[in-house]
Amino acid sequence: MSTVRLDRVSKHFGSTVAVDDFDIEVADGEFLTLLGPSGCGKTTTLRMIAGLVEPSGGRILFDDQDVTWLPPRRRNIGFVFQTPALFPHLSVADNVAFGLSVKGQKKVAIAERVEEMLSMVGLAGYGGRLPNQLSGGQQQRVALARVLATDPRVLLFDEPLSALDKNLRDTLKYSILALQRRTGKTAVYVTHDQSEAFAISDRIVVMNNGRIEQIGTQTDIYLHPATSYVAEFIGANNGLRGTITGRDGEGDDARWLIEASGRTIRGADRPGLVVGQTVVAYIRPEDIEIVDDTAPERFANVIEGTIDRVIFEGPIAQVRVDVDGRELRVDVSGNERLTLMRRDGRVRLGFDEVTVIPAPA
């Protein structure tokens, strides 16, 4: 258990910059997730923490120990790969024992530890099997047991669930979190999946082009995206481009007034904007409601549009609404989604002022 600090770490591959001036401090026992699209540098960052990639600049510290130039085997880390990477010629027990056996521990002690680890991941009694006799999810749990057996200082995860099917992903991500909590180990987790990151992290680092876009908790990122990139990446797909025309209210009630294609929208307050600035007002599909003419005054913002099509996805129905030539996506849940299938023509859309996130264009 230890803290992990990256101090101005960067990585260049030839002329491409994979990671640029990366600064982060992971607290002892914290679960930190690097979130971003493929090619954003999150995996490279993780591999630099592991020592599998040498940084072009900067320092990496575990507690106060500079590990920047230590090979992986001297860092005492637990790395879980995208594929389980279990040694196919060794039994499950020998796989879990590998880290202890290369360090020359006694056979009896190893066997005991292997049993303990296998029952911790819920695979007691599977020790005699070969990896390819297990399912993908079981293999990944053996991989977890294998890294935990060596009692590492830091756990590193490189999209460990991306090769599994959806149901398995959902259960296994909570297993990973539970194991991390139980062992109290510092963890750095890499994923491109927002819901995965939200489900298990203490803090999330949103990355883009080798840089940090935002560091924060789930609610920080969800409610106050720092940049338009973050807003779009975490699913605020509806962006209305407009100009700030004024400001209304004080303190917690302060709102920006944004004029977008002839109508004024009231948006949440956020620092750093000025009147006259061009912004994109982001509204999440799940924050927009289809309002009947009965009570439109519930919402500060009501706009009209025409239904293009309705896509029924099961738990939600996706409604594409044409608002003056711009398509807005509205996610409808509950009973309403079932009746929507027969709707077309004009609708009124209502959304709260605090759900409108203005971001510099």
Added chain:
Amino acid sequence: MNALATGSRPVLRVSRRRLVDLVGHAYVWLVLIVFVLPFLTLLVYSFTGPGGSYAVENFQYVLGSFGDNLSWSFRVSAVTLVINLAVALPAAYAIVRYPFPGKGLLYSLMTLPLYVPGAVIGISLVLVYNFTYHLTTSVWGLVFAMAMGTFPLMLTPIVVALKDLPVAFEEAAECLGATRWQTFWRVVFPLIGPGVSAGLMLCFVIVFNEYLVTLFVHPPSVTTAPLRVFNLVRTAGLAPTTAALAVTMQLISFAAILLFFRVFGTRYLKGTYLI
């Protein structure tokens, strides 16, 4: 009408398929006979005694006078395999896992002996042994020649197996605290086992049966089995005892290949260990 028309069709189709089957089988058998016939002829001839009688004694001759030649062939093969493996393993690892300038050229040079005629290798080695290494009277000269000629056959399957092996296994081992040496022997080597054994088999079959380069570089005291066959054919003509030695060599080569497929054939695929 319709039913009749569709009913008559399959009959025609089946008979055409049978015809194709017949021709196909005939072709395969013909090819087999062409390939196997020379060996069968040799086999029958090796059992022929004086005056056309049946003679197993020819094979006793193999164990007696030829024993020494077979033993040389085995010893030269064994040492050659050890040398080839010791050089090919690190070479293949470097070629596949590390980027370095001139890699393509180096690999091409290493596989060059495959494309050089045996006689050319023989002549150049004779020159080199005479003027540089002074190896003309040592069996090591022969071993070195065999190693050089068959090295690509050892290297290439190992390179292919390593290329097929995902780096994640090595990275996982290193992250678990294994040294490079431990990673290689505990993870990489078992997983490229099929490539290694394929290389060993190819090298063995070639070295054990090699005669052309041997003719150039063998020291006077050493006569391998294939060389003895060649010498006998030249001096005594095609005697049934010579055929017996040839058959024995052929059987040893067969045995090596059978052993290979018996041990590895069903358990390995594509160079990666799958079980």
